[in-house]
Amino acid sequence: MKNQALILLDTVERLGNLLRVGLRQAGVAQGLQPIHLQALLYLNEANRYSNTPQALAEYLGLTKGTVSQSLLLLARRRLIARHADEKDGRVVRLTLTDKGKETLKELGLTNAWRDALQAASPARLSSAAKVLKEALAALQAKNGHRTFGVCVTCRHNLHIGPRSYVCGLTKEKLSSREVSKICREHSPVEENAV
């Protein structure tokens, strides 16, 4: 009997491949590579601390030079906009243009997946997601990668009142919309129970 962990690994790898192929096919109409779509998806979810080339490079696991090239292409196509940061002249802020947001919406990347899991109960999905999140966190910790979670699950996030949040790291107020976005400085809260 084969190890259960290896069976799961195999399935995740094949799903990852299939999703990647799906991204490729989805992007071919616009002349976009999988990495371009992943960048757009990230920037669509990144909060104001995390919308920089460097953060994107860390998220994707690529070097900053490589990412710089892809961003060049996206800017040429007017899918993203680059602005210099006001406080720090070294950093560049990346935002999706309206065209970029529209492109993402048109692609409808999640439809196939939603259909594929239509039959499964929420409880089973939630259970599966939990197992995979553990694996993800363990792999990220082992490789020294950032976790890139949302503020809601971050130990820096302080809930100081009804719909009022403050990031303990930057001491800045966060809107209730912003705390559900992805942050580069995310550090998961400790889980005591297993």
Place this chain on the structure above:
Amino acid sequence: MKNQALILLDTVERLGNLLRVGLRQAGVAQGLQPIHLQALLYLNEANRYSNTPQALAEYLGLTKGTVSQSLLLLARRRLIARHADEKDGRVVRLTLTDKGKETLKELGLTNAWRDALQAASPARLSSAAKVLKEALAALQAKNGHRTFGVCVTCRHNLHIGPRSYVCGLTKEKLSSREVSKICREHSPVEENAV
């Protein structure tokens, strides 16, 4: 509250990315790209109906021309061997050389994953794998992709005696070792229960 299916999708995508980055880092020492390692892994598990460039292309979701280039590189490095098929002069049979098998073994690609899931119970792993397999099958069916399963789970496989198998498609006998390998012609048995 966000849809459970979308949370799972996000986790699978990020895991897929991480595994891909891991493949890249593992292969950099030998000057191999992720796709090369995936090809080696596939050929290591493919049965005698499925060790061809065309089957590999379908498995990876790439065109045959692209795969042909990667195989050229692998053959140059003496990691695979190519033989003309005896019966059909059009097809090329691909096998791992000893050097190819050794390379795979040295990389130890599954160790990190095994460690990451060390804490999870087999029952939870099995449950998660089941959900993902359903998603995989649904996506493959929708896109007209082959399933590339092992003969044991194939409706063509006939168990005609103790450790004695026959493939109903080719009418050939299969060894008990062979029925646990990946086949291009795999077609899953019908599941009545949902």
Place this chain on the structure above:
DNA sequence: CCCATAAAGTTTCGACACGATACGTTTCGT
């Protein structure tokens, strides 16, 4: 204040993936 150091981004280079297309060979159906 000055200078070393670090950090964020860009640029350039070489190797290679990838799709599209054209092409050659072999097999199969009629």
Place this chain on the structure above:
DNA sequence: ACGAAACGTATCGTGTCGAAACTTTATGGG
């Protein structure tokens, strides 16, 4: 025997990717 189909290869253009050199801006001592 002949055309269609299948398998594989070769070529071309675009773009990814890491490595390394470089620019600009910030930071931290003396």
